Amino acid sequence: MRYLYKPVFTFLLAGSLALGGCQTTRKADRHFENFDYALAIDEYQEAFAGKEPKLKGAQRLADSYRLTRQTVKAEEWYAKVVAMPEADPVNIFYYAEALRSNGKYFEAKTQYQNYAMKVPAQAAMANAKAQACDAALKLLEEPATAIVVNETAINSGNADFSPTPYQNGIIFASDRGGAASSGKDKEEGTYGWTGRPFLQMFYAQRNEDSTWQLPVMVDESLNSKYHDGTAAVDSSNTTLYFTRTNMVKVKNKNINTDPTSWVKKPLSNDYVNRLEIYSAQQDSGKWSNVKPFEYNKVTEYSVGHPALSPDGQVMYFVSDKPGGYGETDIYYTEKQADGSWGQPVNAGSTINTVGKEMFPAFDQQGNLYFSSDTHSGFGGLDVFRAKGSRSTWSKPENLRAPVNSPKDDFGLAFMPNQKNELVGYMSSNRDSNNGTDDIYSFKLLSNAVLLVTTLERIQMPSKKSTTQPLPDVRLKLAIQGTTDSTIAFSDRNGEYLYGVMKGNIYELMGEKFGYLSQSATVNIDTTSLSDTTRVTLIFDKSTVNQSIVIENIYYDLDKWNIRPDAAAELNKLVRTLKDNPSIKIELGAHTDSREGQGYNQLLSERRAQSAVEYLVSQGIARNRLTWRGYGETRLVNKCADGVECPEDMHQMNRRTEFKIK
Numbered sequence: 001m002r003y004l005y006k007p008v009f010t011f012l013l014a015g016s017l018a019l020g021g022c023q024t025t026r027k028a029d030r031h032f033e034n035f036d037y038a039l040a041i042d043e044y045q046e047a048f049a050g051k052e053p054k055l056k057g058a059q060r061l062a063d064s065y066r067l068t069r070q071t072v073k074a075e076e077w078y079a080k081v082v083a084m085p086e087a088d089p090v091n092i093f094y095y096a097e098a099l100r101s102n103g104k105y106f107e108a109k110t111q112y113q114n115y116a117m118k119v120p121a122q123a124a125m126a127n128a129k130a131q132a133c134d135a136a137l138k139l140l141e142e143p144a145t146a147i148v149v150n151e152t153a154i155n156s157g158n159a160d161f162s163p164t165p166y167q168n169g170i171i172f173a174s175d176r177g178g179a180a181s182s183g184k185d186k187e188e189g190t191y192g193w194t195g196r197p198f199l200q201m202f203y204a205q206r207n208e209d210s211t212w213q214l215p216v217m218v219d220e221s222l223n224s225k226y227h228d229g230t231a232a233v234d235s236s237n238t239t240l241y242f243t244r245t246n247m248v249k250v251k252n253k254n255i256n257t258d259p260t261s262w263v264k265k266p267l268s269n270d271y272v273n274r275l276e277i278y279s280a281q282q283d284s285g286k287w288s289n290v291k292p293f294e295y296n297k298v299t300e301y302s303v304g305h306p307a308l309s310p311d312g313q314v315m316y317f318v319s320d321k322p323g324g325y326g327e328t329d330i331y332y333t334e335k336q337a338d339g340s341w342g343q344p345v346n347a348g349s350t351i352n353t354v355g356k357e358m359f360p361a362f363d364q365q366g367n368l369y370f371s372s373d374t375h376s377g378f379g380g381l382d383v384f385r386a387k388g389s390r391s392t393w394s395k396p397e398n399l400r401a402p403v404n405s406p407k408d409d410f411g412l413a414f415m416p417n418q419k420n421e422l423v424g425y426m427s428s429n430r431d432s433n434n435g436t437d438d439i440y441s442f443k444l445l446s447n448a449v450l451l452v453t454t455l456e457r458i459q460m461p462s463k464k465s466t467t468q469p470l471p472d473v474r475l476k477l478a479i480q481g482t483t484d485s486t487i488a489f490s491d492r493n494g495e496y497l498y499g500v501m502k503g504n505i506y507e508l509m510g511e512k513f514g515y516l517s518q519s520a521t522v523n524i525d526t527t528s529l530s531d532t533t534r535v536t537l538i539f540d541k542s543t544v545n546q547s548i549v550i551e552n553i554y555y556d557l558d559k560w561n562i563r564p565d566a567a568a569e570l571n572k573l574v575r576t577l578k579d580n581p582s583i584k585i586e587l588g589a590h591t592d593s594r595e596g597q598g599y600n601q602l603l604s605e606r607r608a609q610s611a612v613e614y615l616v617s618q619g620i621a622r623n624r625l626t627w628r629g630y631g632e633t634r635l636v637n638k639c640a641d642g643v644e645c646p647e648d649m650h651q652m653n654r655r656t657e658f659k660i661k
Helices: 009-017 026-033 037-048 053-068 071-082 088-102 104-120 120-140 566-580 597-617 649-655
Strands: 145-150 160-166 169-174 202-206 228-233 241-250 270-284 284-291 302-306 314-319 330-335 357-363 368-372 383-387 407-415 422-428 437-443 446-461 467-468 474-479 485-489 494-499 505-512 518-523 534-538 548-550 585-591 625-631 658-659
Touching: 026 037, 026 053, 037 053, 053 071, 053 088, 053 505, 071 088, 088 104, 088 120, 104 120, 104 566, 120 330, 160 422, 169 228, 202 228, 241 302, 270 649, 357 585, 383 407, 422 597, 446 474, 446 505, 467 597, 474 494, 485 494, 505 534, 518 534, 518 566, 548 566, 566 597, 597 658
Parallel strands: 160 407, 160 437, 228 302, 270 302, 302 357, 446 534, 585 625
Antiparallel strands: 145 437, 160 169, 169 202, 228 241, 241 270, 270 284, 302 314, 314 330, 357 368, 368 383, 407 422, 422 437, 446 467, 446 494, 474 485, 474 505, 505 518, 548 658, 585 658
16 A cells, blocks of 8 residues: 555456356355455455355455555465465465565565466566575574664554654654544445555654654645645755655556555546646645645656655655666756756666665765665664765665564654653554555664774874873764764773674764874764774864874875875874864974074974964864974984984974873
8 A cells, every 4th residue: 555566467367267167156246356455355255154265266355455454464474375286376476475574584485486487488586585585584683773663652453654854843644544534435434455544644743752643634635536645854844755646547558547646446447547746835823825846647656655865965766667677766956056856867777676675765974774675684674774965875784673574664764862861763564454554663683783982192202192091081972973872981991882784984083081082973884794893082182382293194294285105194183183172283293403593494394384374274263273393403312413323213203293282
């Protein structure tokens, strides 16, 4: 119901009709052929009570359970179908799919391999599915990545899914019914495919203690004649983009309804249901100005599931338009100067596969989350994360269990709670017996380690420096762009281990009284073979007028311009100054004794001034900086005029230092 794709239903229906074995199931057959699968299930169950079903009826009942996502019952009935000698081999594939969806990977692998032998033309696909079962078993061996909780106060027992943050709560899609849906279809009152009301958008407000108020239906202007949802809201909460269905007359008489188009079944095969994106503006607490997306084209294909990048300048969506990589692909469109949206572009083959990719979403750091049934996972739809933008992405990473399960997992959203902790929300049918979805909250745990080492830099009389462990440094770690932080202290060895998530960028700050604060930006790499990322913070005492040598500041002979290697070292000083905004420094440059004293004095002054200008160019206020050239007046060794010294001893005299003033 919530998917956006064209199933191989035409082939299935033709195969079913060709089977023999007429039974007294004409009413059930009419419902099945009319796509009213919920009603067909009831009729088939009654017809088969105490009787041994024949192939046609058994297969149709199995298909009905599959198409309403009741996987336990689908497994039971496909097992009966494949045991019948004349059953079409496609049922072996559907049996394998049901087993996999129920977490029975060993049994599913056997059935995929069986299907590959029966249908050689599909062997590559089936063997890939068998290998995916092995991959799922390996994923199950890895540690849990999150704590997942069913938000029972929001969920209804019907389908509730795809939350999106809005004001102090969430907007989500639900077929629980309500005033707007009760009068939509006076003939039936329900959507025959599922046996439940049409989807509408609801709003649930979160209380200060993180409990939820009773969900209420959103504006009537957002809920139309048939199904509505999912939605995305911009950061100002003034523009909403959402999915709506449309029934379209087509010339192709053989086309079937889209079972995921969230719309009442057509009266004949002259019609097809397709998705569109609409937008609405908020004015005085009401939604108005509802208008279609520029690139809707219901006569040819569907577009839906909108999602906005954190800056609101790019909208991503899902479509089955021709020219894509698979059944449904993720596309993007960029906001133009006049507020319109540019020509849609495919998000690329790193994200999109030959299968279904859908339900894009973003966190505050700009990571893309989406669901796929083809990237390696547990089965059904799994949630994946990728870094990048537009059509350039890192390899998608499976969020693993328990965020993902053998069932369908999709529709993520992130929002801070009252403690400013970032909480994720998602949708899944993992606990459902009738195929409906629930909304869950989750908080990601670690799948990698960040080893922080805190060292004190000690200046030696020779101006060389050494380091030693610095214990009891207060460490604060936060995901970049969030206020949710974890506080810890380094141990007596100057170390602390943080649990972190691969793919995230973290901001680390270290503080200790009597020392200059130090920070670092840490990217937890998803491609590294190691699960441990190491970062070292080196602390200098905040003592006034104590010279601190900036390591590895080199200049070309007789030059004072800042080389790239010197810039890299000066950038560390830039970060120190930004971490300690109250200090002012004097930056001094020294030369060795070669050349004349006057020349060396001038050269050192130019080098010191050049370093100061570089710091200013990086955002340091000029009134925090003074500079001074010392020439060869403060040598740190015996290498004075006329003394033969090796180059490394001369280099010790060619140094750049700073003092806290």
